[in-house]
Amino acid sequence: MLIDFFNTLRRAQIPVSLNELLVLLEALKQRVAFCSIDDFYLLARVCLIKDEKHFDRFDRAFGHYFKGVEALNLFPDNVIPEDWLAAEFLKHLSDEEKAQIEALGGLDKLLETLKERLEEQEKRHAGGNKWIGTGGTSPFGHSGYNPEGVRIGGQSRHKRAAKVWEKREFKNLDDSVELGTRNIKVALRKLRKFARTGSANELDLPDTIKSTADNAGLLDIKMVPERHNAAKVLLFLDIGGSMDPYIHLCEQLFSAARSEFKHLEYFYFHNMVYEKLWRDNSRRFDDTVSTLDVLHTYGKDYRVIFVGDAAMSPYELFHRYGSVEHMNEEAGQVWMQRILEVWERAIWLNPTQERYWQYTHTTGAIQEMMEGHMYPLTLAGLEAGIRHLSK
Numbered sequence: 001m002l003i004d005f006f007n008t009l010r011r012a013q014i015p016v017s018l019n020e021l022l023v024l025l026e027a028l029k030q031r032v033a034f035c036s037i038d039d040f041y042l043l044a045r046v047c048l049i050k051d052e053k054h055f056d057r058f059d060r061a062f063g064h065y066f067k068g069v070e071a072l073n074l075f076p077d078n079v080i081p082e083d084w085l086a087a088e089f090l091k092h093l094s095d096e097e098k099a100q101i102e103a104l105g106g107l108d109k110l111l112e113t114l115k116e117r118l119e120e121q122e123k124r125h126a127g128g129n130k131w132i133g134t135g136g137t138s139p140f141g142h143s144g145y146n147p148e149g150v151r152i153g154g155q156s157r158h159k160r161a162a163k164v165w166e167k168r169e170f171k172n173l174d175d176s177v178e179l180g181t182r183n184i185k186v187a188l189r190k191l192r193k194f195a196r197t198g199s200a201n202e203l204d205l206p207d208t209i210k211s212t213a214d215n216a217g218l219l220d221i222k223m224v225p226e227r228h229n230a231a232k233v234l235l236f237l238d239i240g241g242s243m244d245p246y247i248h249l250c251e252q253l254f255s256a257a258r259s260e261f262k263h264l265e266y267f268y269f270h271n272m273v274y275e276k277l278w279r280d281n282s283r284r285f286d287d288t289v290s291t292l293d294v295l296h297t298y299g300k301d302y303r304v305i306f307v308g309d310a311a312m313s314p315y316e317l318f319h320r321y322g323s324v325e326h327m328n329e330e331a332g333q334v335w336m337q338r339i340l341e342v343w344e345r346a347i348w349l350n351p352t353q354e355r356y357w358q359y360t361h362t363t364g365a366i367q368e369m370m371e372g373h374m375y376p377l378t379l380a381g382l383e384a385g386i387r388h389l390s391k
Helices: 004-012 018-029 036-047 050-064 080-088 095-103 107-120 181-191 206-212 241-260 293-298 312-320 332-342 354-359 363-370 379-389
Strands: 141-143 151-152 163-165 195-202 224-231 234-237 263-269 275-280 288-290 302-308 346-350 374-376
Touching: 004 018, 004 050, 018 036, 036 050, 107 163, 181 241, 181 263, 181 379, 195 275, 234 241, 241 263, 241 302, 275 293, 312 332, 312 363, 332 363, 346 363, 346 379, 354 363, 363 374, 374 379
Parallel strands: 141 151, 151 163, 234 263, 234 302, 302 346, 346 374
Antiparallel strands: 195 224, 263 275, 275 288
């Protein structure tokens, strides 16, 4: 069976190898996954998939090949004895929760009422205390509150649902997946420019062999400086406000950049770059760095990466005194233009989904200032941006 499954993955253009199939077979032999299609799915994905961008194809190929496995009919007419379900469910309740359900007439009464509501209700409902919907205090639905409810869909907020009914879905992952630190490091490495700097502390084997031969066989050791990534990067990070939902993603990017680049300088700004930047957000009003000093300190061989959602009031970008935090003497676009005149290689990484960019005027304006070099902060977007910087 696994040979056919393996061939299905290959037909789906997933680069799986025989070695990986053997690893999966050995794991099954050791019963890492047993009698569970979900456990086998996770095990197979770990053993067979080397790159997260193939997760989506794997999910589709897996679903196509194993379609119907979970639907095996173990009981006549596909009916599982209700007493089995009730007994299994009640095992997971505390004495207090059991008492609360009994106060409503018992579990049978709760499920019977749900069935009646499903038959009566004709439209979506939000709020209230009876119908199946969102919010409110009805025992059925989600995002509301009822101590003995049945959550249908949504996310658990109060952790008080007596039973959870929701569709099981796998999240699709492909080139548009938001990044993890490992993915970011792989993408950033394409900007590497190696050079030998510092003291000579690494053996130069080819030169040592040549020099020893030229010296009539007497050993003549030659040393060279260690190779380092000589790429130089200036990182400007938007912080606060609408960027708060992307803190974790930006932390991953920052962590990966610091580990990959020996020559990395970083500065924070809020919404738009003005005459002052800062390195420590806790002291951003007291310990700032002049943007003019930054422009005159770092050479033209630096590559510039802006990270921000580019979404703000147009006043912040186009007008004097437009900043929401201080009275800026010059508009944000003036400072952006100065930066782009000093460093020709610059990109803007935007953590919001690209399909939403068109709804914000400043996003389009900044994209135009960047001459189109604004990229979504995804695996594909970062790789495209790094390709531009490495030219």
